[in-house]
Amino acid sequence: MSMGMVFALMGAALATALPGVGSAWGVGIAGQAAAGVVSEDPDQFAKVLLLQLLPGTQGIYGLLVTFITLSQIGILGGNPVTDTATGMLYLFACLPIAIVGLISAYHQGRTSVASIGLVAKKPDQFGKAMLFPAMVETYAILALLISILAVTGI
Amino acid sequence: MNDLQYVYAVARIRVKEKSLLTDADVRSMAAMKDEKEILAFLADRGWGNSDPGQTGDEMLAAEDEKTMALMKELKVDPKIFDVLAYPNLYHNLKAAIKETCTTDAPQHLYYAVDGYGEEQMRRIVSEKDWAALPEHMREAAAQAMDVMLTVHDGQRCDVIVDRACLDACEAAGQKSKNRLLREYEESTVAVTDIKIAVRAQKTGKSLAFLKEALAPCRSLDVRLLAAAASKDEASLMDYLEDHGFREAAEALKESPSAFERWCDNRVIDTIMPQKTNSISAGPIVAFYLARQNEIKTVRIILTAKSNGFTEDDIRERVRKMYG
Numbered sequence: 001m002s003m004g005m006v007f008a009l010m011g012a013a014l015a016t017a018l019p020g021v022g023s024a025w026g027v028g029i030a031g032q033a034a035a036g037v038v039s040e041d042p043d044q045f046a047k048v049l050l051l052q053l054l055p056g057t058q059g060i061y062g063l064l065v066t067f068i069t070l071s072q073i074g075i076l077g078g079n080p081v082t083d084t085a086t087g088m089l090y091l092f093a094c095l096p097i098a099i100v101g102l103i104s105a106y107h108q109g110r111t112s113v114a115s116i117g118l119v120a121k122k123p124d125q126f127g128k129a130m131l132f133p134a135m136v137e138t139y140a141i142l143a144l145l146i147s148i149l150a151v152t153g154i
Numbered sequence: 155m156n157d158l159q160y161v162y163a164v165a166r167i168r169v170k171e172k173s174l175l176t177d178a179d180v181r182s183m184a185a186m187k188d189e190k191e192i193l194a195f196l197a198d199r200g201w202g203n204s205d206p207g208q209t210g211d212e213m214l215a216a217e218d219e220k221t222m223a224l225m226k227e228l229k230v231d232p233k234i235f236d237v238l239a240y241p242n243l244y245h246n247l248k249a250a251i252k253e254t255c256t257t258d259a260p261q262h263l264y265y266a267v268d269g270y271g272e273e274q275m276r277r278i279v280s281e282k283d284w285a286a287l288p289e290h291m292r293e294a295a296a297q298a299m300d301v302m303l304t305v306h307d308g309q310r311c312d313v314i315v316d317r318a319c320l321d322a323c324e325a326a327g328q329k330s331k332n333r334l335l336r337e338y339e340e341s342t343v344a345v346t347d348i349k350i351a352v353r354a355q356k357t358g359k360s361l362a363f364l365k366e367a368l369a370p371c372r373s374l375d376v377r378l379l380a381a382a383a384s385k386d387e388a389s390l391m392d393y394l395e396d397h398g399f400r401e402a403a404e405a406l407k408e409s410p411s412a413f414e415r416w417c418d419n420r421v422i423d424t425i426m427p428q429k430t431n432s433i434s435a436g437p438i439v440a441f442y443l444a445r446q447n448e449i450k451t452v453r454i455i456l457t458a459k460s461n462g463f464t465e466d467d468i469r470e471r472v473r474k475m476y477g
Contacts, residue, residue, distance in 0.1 A: 029161055033432070036165025113161055114432045120168035 004087030005073065005080060011094030012069040015147065019062030019101025019140075026055025026109025033116040040120075047126045048116050054133045055108040058101035061144040065097045068151050086154065093150030100143035108136040160435050163228040167441045170224070171429075173200065174441075174477025175448050180455070184468040189459045196452065210456040214449050221445040230438050234335055237326040238442070243267050244319035247287070247295055250279040251311060255302035290325070294318030313367045320346055320369030328372075334428060334436040338443065341424040343371040345417045348394070348402055351383035352413065355390050359383075373398070411471045419474040422447055426476070444476030451475070 034048035067076070069090055074080030081087045115129035179199075183192050193210060196202065202213035225235060242265035249264055253276065264272035270287075277283070282299065284292040298314040301307055320343050327339025347368045354364050364380035374397070382393035394403040405416035421443075428440035451473050458468045 029158065032161040033165040036162040037169055040166050040169035110433065113165075116165055117168045117432050120165055121172055 002080075002082050002087070003084045004082055007084065007087030008069065008073045008081045008090035009075075011091035011098075012066045012073070012075075014091075014098040015065040015069065015094040015101075016059075016062045018098040019058040019105060022102040022105025022109075023056045023059035026058075026105040026112065027052060029109045030055060030112035030116060033113040037116055037120045041123075044119060044123055047119050047123065047129075051112045051116050051119065051129065051133065054112050054130075054137065055105045057137060058097075058105040058108075058140050061140055062097055062101050065094055065144065065147045065151060068148060069094060072151065072154070089154050090151065093147055093154060095147075096143040096150070097140075097147040100139055104136050104140040104143075108133050108140075111136055158433060160230075160438065161433055163230070164432055164434075164437045166228065167437050170441060171444075171477060174444055175199075175451070175475055176477045177475050179477075180451060180472050180475060181469065183452070183455050184465050184472060186459070189456050192452075192456060192459065210453075214453055217445070217449055221442060225438070225442055228438055230435055231332075234330070234332060234435065234439055235442075237323065237330065237335060237339065238439075239265075239267055240319055240323050240326070243270055243288075244291070244315050244322075246270055246272070246275045247279070247291060248298070248312060248315045250275040251295070251299050251302055251315075252308060254279045255299070255306070290322040291318065313363070316350075317367055317369055320371075324369060324371050332435055332439070334425065334434075334439050337424050338421070338439075340372055341421050343369055344373045345420050347371065347374055347376060347379060348399060349417055351379050351390060352406060355383040355387055409470065415471060415473060418447065418450075422474050422476060429476075440476065447473055447476065 030052040034052045037048050038045050070076045072078040073090060081090065111133040115132050118129040119126050183195060186192050186195065189210060193202075193208070193213060196213060197206075197208075202208050202216045205212070208216070246264050246267060247270075264275065270278075274286075278286045279295070279299065282296070284295050287295055294314050294317070298311045301310045301314065323339045324343045327336045327343075330336050330339075350367050351364065354367065361380055361384035364384055365377075368376040368380055370376050378397075379390075379393055382389040391403045391406065394400065394406075402413065402416055402420075405412040425440035425443050428436045431437050454471050454473075455468055458471065
């Protein structure tokens with residue numbers, strides 16, 4: 001296997017691993033808060049479940065970038081990477097979603113916890129509570145777009 | 155326990171906060187015609203036990219128990235509650251010393267404190283087993299007991315024990331990793347020092363008394379406070395106004411009950427920022443303190459109603475609510 005292939009696979013792996021770690025942390029901590037609310041007020045289950053799920057999207061974005069990368073570098077399709085420079089290009093193309101996915105999932109998890117607290121006290125403010133963690137999502141989407149454009153443009 | 159482990163507990167507390175009494179609830183209770191109507195209002199809000207004939211004291215005791223049970227269930231660091239229980243612990247010490255050193259029939263009320271309740275404290279004091287007390291209490295306990303046995307000075311005994319309590323609160327607050335506890339203890343000690351200075355000034359106590367009674371803390375220069383309080387009322391007011399306690403001076407000018415209300419409200423203000431904190435033990439401790447404040451406020455209203463106070467009199471005495 002060429003060094004280029006090693007770098008390309010490293011990029012694909014990071015695109016799934018780092019946002020996955022962030023999402024697991026975010027969904028986990030928001031889940032603890034959601035469980036706390038439901039233990040006192042079971043009627044809020046649907047609302048807090050939605051808020052809990054928000055930090056989980058980064059893991060999905062990372063997975064998507066990994067699939068696209070694998071389908072281009074000869075693993076699921078496309079031509080195998082033979083030179084180091086192309087491998088490095090795939091690695092760097094995967095980094096936006098890998099890094100931004102990790103950090104945004106962490107912060108979205110914390111924001112979801114705060115929003116779950118808001119829903120706990122004022123269930124009628126659910127719409128506004130959804131917007132706060134959704135704002136963090138913007139940056140994960142931007143990173144996803146750049147990674148997809150970069151990977152498909154190589 | 156690290157802060158992140160409180161996420162579940164804080165979320166539960168957020169739901170519980172909905173059932174806290176608000177300022178509007180307190181105003182409504184103040185306007186009610188008698189104690190019975192207030193008890194019915196509180197029972198509708200889920201206060202007390204299921205007994206329809208419960209008295210006010212029974213209802214408040216039941217609420218206190220519910221709060222403590224919730225705190226145990228949420229597994230908050232017990233060290234935090236140990237510190238919050240210092241005033242009750244020192245109160246029990248004072249009660250046991252006075253009971254042991256006087257021939258009067260026992261009439262001191264004791265608080266339920268784990269390991270230092272009525273029976274345990276009586277035994278410790280009667281056997282002078284100071285080693286059984288927490289380290290911060292030992293010296294004050296021996297000194298207060300000595301004062302009671304030699305000169306039978308109950309007031310001096312109170313000063314020694316109360317000062318030791320304030321010193322212990324300040325030291326525990328400074329050592330604590332919990333920010334709320336640090337700020338709460340600092341605020342409590344400062345407010346108590348001001349209360350002592352005001353009472354000492356009104357009763358003409360000496361500078362030596364004030365120096366012994368006032369506990370040093372971060373937000374007050376107790377030497378200046380003692381000097382001002384031992385001089386005259388105007389000097390004390392000037393000190394308060396010049397050192398960030400203008401509201402205390404204004405409340406004092408208004409009435410003694412307005413000043414007492416300011417003291418409690420100042421402490422409640424310390425916990426208010428916890429309403430926006432999601433990840434730490436702070437909101438849980440704030441909820442506990444808010445419940446204590448509620449119980450105290452309801453007790454004031456019930457006592458005032460049973461003694462025929464007017465609605466305006468009661469409003470002047472009730473505290474700010476966290477809910």
